[in-house]
Amino acid sequence: MTRLTIAAALAAGMPIFAACAQEAPSLMSPIPSAGKAAPAEKAKGGRNKVSAGRGVEFRLGRDNGADTAVDPTKTASVATPAASSAAPRVRPRVKATARKETIGLPESTPDVVAHESQGSPGSYDTIIARYALTYGVPVPLAHAVIRVESNYRAGARGSAGEIGLMQIKPATARMMGYGGSVKGLFDPETNVRYGMKYLAMAHDLGRGDTCGTILRYNAGHAARRMNPVSAAYCAKVKRHLAGG
Structure with a gap:
């Protein structure tokens, strides 16, 4: 049928597409799609x-x-996620500060506030010798420590709360068994009793070494490494032991 139509069209001198128009409806039949085209x-x-x-x-x-x-999925006009276009968050810098807090340890360099004139070593010889011998501390070492700590001033008080002849803190005294008031630590015998007990433990931990003892009395019983403050403290103690 198609061939006859084309032949007739050619005979009539009509363009070939006139014949093709006869079949256009069949060529333009809809193609199945997933959805209805708008x-x-x-x-x-x-x-x-x-x-x-x-x-x-x-x-x-x-x-x-x-x-x-x-x-649209292959062009630069595809929208980017909102998060990428938003300005980046800037986290404020927080300056970290380290806070060192020591509890009950006479670890600072002696910094004494005097409440009376300089004491006399002879005034406390008996008390110092008694408790030094009781706890096993060499008497000369006990005197040298007291001289550095308070220079024999029973009413001395340190800037960090250290009290009395041996500049012991109330918390340290309680660790050693003291059950009285803070004011009671100004009593020379009470102060030497608990301060000497702490010094004796430092002496044992330091195995009798002078600077090992001073390190643990000054920086705490758990101290293992010498520091500049304790080293300066030990130098003073050695000078006093040598008669200086």
């Missing part, structure tokens, strides 16, 4: 927007005068 609508800029079904849209651009479909 009619083209005008978008901004004079371009047509065509829906391809399933919520996917293609825009028609111009390529040498011809409309071309533009896949």
